[in-house]
Amino acid sequence: MAAQSLAAQTTGNAAPPPIAPSGTPPTTSTDTRITPAQAKELFRSVDTILQFDSNDTGYPIRHTITPRLVTRDQVVQYLTGQLRKDRETQRLQQSELVLKKFGLLDRDFHLEPFLIQLLREQIAGYYDDKTKTVNLLDWIEPEAQKPVLAHELTHALQDQHVSLEKWEQADEDKTAKNVAQDNEHLAKDENDTVRDAVLEGQAMAVFIDYALAPTGKNLLTAPDLVHAMKQAMSDNTDSPVMARAPLLLQQSLIFPYREGLDFITAVLRAKGKDAAFAGTLDRPPSSTYEILNPQAYLNHAKVPLLTMPDIHGLIRPEYKPYDIGVMGELDVRILTALFGGQQAAAALAPAWRGGIYYAAQSRKARTEAAKTSTASLGLLYLSRWATPEAAQGFADIYAAEIGRKYDHAIPRASVVQGNHDSLRERIWDTPEGPVLIVVSGKTVFISESFPMPLARKLEFVMMGSVANSAQNAVAVNVQPSVELSSSLRQFLYKAGIPLTATRIP
Numbered sequence: 001m002a003a004q005s006l007a008a009q010t011t012g013n014a015a016p017p018p019i020a021p022s023g024t025p026p027t028t029s030t031d032t033r034i035t036p037a038q039a040k041e042l043f044r045s046v047d048t049i050l051q052f053d054s055n056d057t058g059y060p061i062r063h064t065i066t067p068r069l070v071t072r073d074q075v076v077q078y079l080t081g082q083l084r085k086d087r088e089t090q091r092l093q094q095s096e097l098v099l100k101k102f103g104l105l106d107r108d109f110h111l112e113p114f115l116i117q118l119l120r121e122q123i124a125g126y127y128d129d130k131t132k133t134v135n136l137l138d139w140i141e142p143e144a145q146k147p148v149l150a151h152e153l154t155h156a157l158q159d160q161h162v163s164l165e166k167w168e169q170a171d172e173d174k175t176a177k178n179v180a181q182d183n184e185h186l187a188k189d190e191n192d193t194v195r196d197a198v199l200e201g202q203a204m205a206v207f208i209d210y211a212l213a214p215t216g217k218n219l220l221t222a223p224d225l226v227h228a229m230k231q232a233m234s235d236n237t238d239s240p241v242m243a244r245a246p247l248l249l250q251q252s253l254i255f256p257y258r259e260g261l262d263f264i265t266a267v268l269r270a271k272g273k274d275a276a277f278a279g280t281l282d283r284p285p286s287s288t289y290e291i292l293n294p295q296a297y298l299n300h301a302k303v304p305l306l307t308m309p310d311i312h313g314l315i316r317p318e319y320k321p322y323d324i325g326v327m328g329e330l331d332v333r334i335l336t337a338l339f340g341g342q343q344a345a346a347a348l349a350p351a352w353r354g355g356i357y358y359a360a361q362s363r364k365a366r367t368e369a370a371k372t373s374t375a376s377l378g379l380l381y382l383s384r385w386a387t388p389e390a391a392q393g394f395a396d397i398y399a400a401e402i403g404r405k406y407d408h409a410i411p412r413a414s415v416v417q418g419n420h421d422s423l424r425e426r427i428w429d430t431p432e433g434p435v436l437i438v439v440s441g442k443t444v445f446i447s448e449s450f451p452m453p454l455a456r457k458l459e460f461v462m463m464g465s466v467a468n469s470a471q472n473a474v475a476v477n478v479q480p481s482v483e484l485s486s487s488l489r490q491f492l493y494k495a496g497i498p499l500t501a502t503r504i505p
Contacts, residue, residue, distance in 0.1 A: 033138055042142040042149075043067050046134065049149045049210070050156070056209050057202065057277040059157035066133045075137070079119050093372070098323050098359050101374045101448065102381075103405040104248045104335060114245070121241040127155040129164045150210035154203040162281050168195055178312055193255070193330070194285045201260025202277055205268065208261075219265060226265075233258050251334045259291050259330075266294035288330035289352075306354045306382060309465035314457055315450075319360035319378055327355035327381060332394075340397040348397070351390035353442070355383035375432040378450040382462050385442045395439045398446065399426050406430035427452075438463070 034042070046067045054061050092111065099105045127134045134152050136145060158164060208226055209218045219226060233254050236243035242250065263285070268276035287305075290297040308324065315321075329352045337345035358380040365376035385391040403409045412427040428435040433449035438459055443466050447455040 034141060038142050039069055039136075039138070042069075042136055042145060045142065045146055046149065046153070049146060050153045052210060052213075053150060053153045053157055053206050056206050057154065057157060058273045059161050059277060061157070062160040065127075065153060065156045066131075068133045068135050069138045070135045071138050075135070076120060080116065094323060097372065097374060097377060098357075098379070099248065101359065101377050101379050102335065102357075103401055104338065105246055107374060109246065114241075117241045118245070118249075121239060127152045127159075129155070129159045132156070132159070147207055147211050151203040151207040154206045155199060158199060158202065158281060161278060164199070167281070168192065178310075193288060193328075194291050196256040197260030197263060197288075197291050198280050198284050199260075200256035201262070201264035202280070204257050204261040205264050205276070220269060226261075230258050230261065247338050248334055251330075251337075255288075255330060259288075263291045263294050263297075267298065270294075270298055287326070288328040292329050292333075292349075306356045306384060307465060308356060308358065309461045311358070311380075311458055311461055314454065314461070315360050315378070318364075318451075318454070319362055322361040322377060323357075323359040325357060327357050327383065328352075331355075332383075336394065336397055339401045344393075344397055348390060348394055351386040353384040353386055355381065357381045375449070377448075378433070379446075379448040380450070380458055380462065381444075381446040382466070383444045384466060385444070388439075388441050391439050391442050391444050395426075395437050395444045398444075399437055402428050402430070402435055406432060406435070409435070 046065060050061060050065060053059070096105065096111045100107055100109070105111070134149065134156060136149070155164070205219050208229060211229075212218055212222055212225065215222070217225070234250075236245075236250070242253075245253075264276050264280065267280060271279070285291055285297045295301070305326070312321070329349055332352045332355065333345050333349035336348050340348075360378045361371065362376050362378070365371045365373070370376055383391075383394065385394060406428070407430075409428045409430045412429065414424075414426045424439055426437045430449075434447075434452050434455065435449075436445075436447040436452070436455045436459065438445045440463060443463060445459050445463055447458060450458060
């Protein structure tokens with residue numbers, strides 16, 4: 001989800017230009033204010049654009065939308081307040097530590113101050129589903145805001161169809177105390193990431209239809225123009241803060257918009273308007289697997305989901321539960337791209353067939369400094385793959401990163417699998433404890449920082465659980481857990497670090 005501006009001119013019969021990559025459209029300076037006449041024009045356009053959105057989506061207009069003109073300072077103040085909410089900040093800190101343990105964020109990266117910088121660069125207009133108002137920016141000319149309005153008012157219509165505040169209820173606490181709670185998280189937690197992708201994918205589809213309307217084309221009839229607009233979402237040339245963001249942040253921020261648009265387009269092409277809009281709100285996808293593989297959603301296919309065995313008795317003497325979740329296809333794609341490059345990600349991510357992680361914190365970590373150190377966490381990761389070759393390929397990529405993730409990582413002797421050249425088991429000693437990677441057929445088990453005797457017991461229990469995971473799939477009407485990086489994505493989304501056309505819940 002890289003944060004970009006969606007301002008585009010749609011006057012005349014010329015095709016709209018690509019999406020501008022800056023968080024603040026370059027047509028105005030920060031001191032510019034639109035005139036009262038321009039503000040009146042902008043307010044007057046709300047009902048017209050709302051009617052366009054209704055026709056485009058099939059959502060009925062149940063009530064009018066109140067527009068409000070806001071200053072840059074008001075937006076910054078609101079978004080900064082969202083960022084500093086105690087519950088959200090605590091959730092962010094928890095997610096940040098696990099992401100660092102996985103290697104998705106550098107150990108010395110400080111997320112909160114970076115996000116504040118990002119907020120200031122990526123200031124956005126938004127629809128507020130609590131006050132039912134669309135907030136318009138007083139420093140951007142009306143013509144630049146009208147396509148953005150088409151996006152935002154789609155969220156208003158979604159809100160009228162299903163209360164978005166209820167529809168996006170998130171699970172805030174993932175520190176399960178027993179195995180039943182572990183699997184409750186894994187089996188039925190709402191997946192915020194995919195619901196955001198549905199909302200933003202629909203709004204992007206309407207944005208594009210509105211932008212293309214003067215040409216007589218739309219999302220389905222102008223694939224080349226749509227492709228160019230999607231490519232522009234990844235261009236951070238004029239967004240210096242986003243340009244230096246970690247890959248995780250860049251990909252997480254752009255996912256609901258780009259992949260969400262692809263998902264909605266696929267449903268629209270296959271099943272039509274009702275299925276793509278009201279249909280995906282009434283029966284939302286349940287994982288990034290379905291977003292990235294729309295046919296799985298369309299065919300009601302089974303979604304890979306592993307279950308968690310009871311490890312509480314094993315870890316309780318030395319550790320307490322910290323975090324649990326699904327390592328979904330999107331997370332795997334980001335991780336393999338970061339560790340092995342885009343080519344490896346493109347090859348391996350589609351072969352993902354389920355994955356779960358579990359983090360526990362050492363009871364010896366009593367000070368704040370100790371609790372915020374990755375050394376305090378023990379990490380387990382169990383993944384299932386389409387083929388033994390894909391499992392081995394992922395293990396090889398993960399293993400190659402150990403020496404970069406941990407200073408002074410010392411490999412022990414490795415065990416070769418049968419007569420094959422591929423390594424079945426690898427062990428490293430690191431300053432944060434041993435790392436164990438085991439490949440067994442299509443399954444990969446990883447333990448980081450747990451003492452080796454405990455890691456062996458956890459390997460035995462978790463490898464055995466694969467056979468008991470209902471053939472590693474669940475029906476799509478069961479909601480899988482929030483994914484590894486989903487807490488970060490949802491935090492960014494709720495804090496208001498979006499594309500310029502966005503909705504702040």
